[in-house]
Amino acid sequence: VQLQASGGGLVQPGGSRxxxxxxxxxxxxxxxxxxxxxxxxxxxxxxxxxxxxxxRSYYANSVKGRFTISRDNAEDTLYLQMxxxxxxxTAVYYCAQRKSPNRIVQxxxxxxxxxxxxxxxxxxxxxx
Numbered sequence: 210v211q212l213q214a215s216g217g218g219l220v221q222p223g224g225s226r227x228x229x230x231x232x233x234x235x236x237x238x239x240x241x242x243x244x245x246x247x248x249x250x251x252x253x254x255x256x257x258x259x260x261x262x263x264x265r266s267y268y269a270n271s272v273k274g275r276f277t278i279s280r281d282n283a284e285d286t287l288y289l290q291m292x293x294x295x296x297x298x299t300a301v302y303y304c305a306q307r308k309s310p311n312r313i314v315q316x317x318x319x320x321x322x323x324x325x326x327x328x329x330x331x332x333x334x335x336x337x
Contacts, residue, residue: 210234210326214304217331220294224335230287230304230328238282241307243324244289246300246333255319256302257289262312269319272298294335301330 216228228244230237243258257278259266266278277290287304305324307313317323 210306212304212306212326212328214302214328214331217302217333219334219336221337222294222296222335224294225290225292226294226333228289228291228302228304228331228333230289231285232306232326235306235308235326237280237285237287237306239310241309241313241318241324242278242280242287243305243307243318244278244287244302245305245321246298246302247330248297248300251300253303253321254300255321258313258318259287260312260318261307261310267315267318291333294333296335299333299335301332303330304328 211233214230220226241261244256247253257268259278275293280287306326308325
């Protein structure tokens, strides 16, 4: 399985960016997917997840109300729409996929170890 994240780049504070993630070998629409990020010198941080089955989405408090996770089943693509970007959103963003087709309980959606496959990351820099 290979996950490919794309869409990163340089954005001004207050701007928007949409990240995309595709997978080869396992359909995105059939598995719980997540977005994580890692800023320089900091630990990996969970950003958002979308569960399989009910398609319920979850967000870290730091991005709630600004970011939206979604997936296009026809295109089999995962998205992260990021609005009102702040300098502290600067990080490498990773998409991740859970191997099991079963949904995850809410308390576990932000735990990196429940995801089995990871993309290579895409850099998002928020700066003027």
